[in-house]
Amino acid sequence: MPDAPRLARVLVGALAHAVPTVIGIVILDFFLLRLAPGDAADVLAGESGAATEETVAALRSRFGLDLPVLDQLLAYLGNLTHLSLGFSPRYNMPVSDLIMQRLPGTLVLMLVALVFALALGILLGVVMANFAGGWPDRLLSVVALLFYSIPSFWIGLMLIVLFSVKLGWLPSGGAETIGSDLTGVAHLLDRARFMVLPGLSLSLFYVAIYGRLVRASMLEVTAQDYIRTAAAKGLSPVAITVRHALRNALLPVTTVAGVHLGGLMGGAVVVETVYSWPGLGRLAFEAVMARDFSVLLGVMLLSAALVIVANVLIDLIQAWLDPRIEVA
Incomplete structure (x- = not known):
């Protein structure tokens, strides 16, 4: 450390x-x-x-x-x-006042999307690596390719049609129930319902990337001598995967995740517009339509600052994951 x-x-x-x-x-x-x-x-x-x-x-x-x-x-x-x-x-x-009003909504959406992308992507990659060459690997590879190829706005519209129009499980837009007097946990759960679809729409593209990256990293790591040594000691496959293989396989994922923060901000422009989410992405879209270049410059400057800060944090996380890495 x-x-x-x-x-x-x-x-x-x-x-x-x-x-x-x-x-x-x-x-x-x-x-x-x-x-x-x-x-x-x-x-x-x-x-x-x-x-x-x-x-x-x-x-x-x-x-x-x-x-x-x-x-x-x-x-x-x-x-x-x-x-x-x-x-x-x-x-x-x-x-600055305008951006501060919209910044929390975008940060929450980006955090939810990044959590979805990492959790689903790592799970997808581990399953594909454990069944490499088998039918689960082929099936999930096709799913990952679809996530990678389909535009986020089309995914957003299809999620609205399925989960909002057809099933009625989740709201189709906005940030919270209008006119509700909810407080505490009830208010948090209400807002969480509105975050699910935008977060998924923004994250599925990155789920495909992280899934393929984890799969390749896991296959490379599991071929190392220390993995065979752990297996020879009698450790269970789950322990070998979680404690030894996955930890080292996550190094390239953390690097790419830091780079993708800028892409998440860019993707938020489309997703926030589709779901009427009150964030910086929608503000940037409105600023473009209004030729309000001062607002647009402010959003771009903040996006650049977020990416720079994220890359510094990624360097620290990598040093924690692998003590051999020098933080310089």
């Missing part, structure tokens, strides 16, 4: 790499978004239905949209130095 000084060096090194990375992401995203046609003033004018050229010009002047692109970039970077993400023309409120 890494000691405290070594962990401190990890955090300092990660911060040294993270700051220029985040700045580069912000600058790149800023210029890419400026390639899109229109701006927030055009959208607001179109929604009013009776805006004049003077009104549009006043809106652009109010939100700084009439400034040269470089001046807008410098102003945005200046705001970041003061820990401000700017102001949203569409929602008429600070971007």
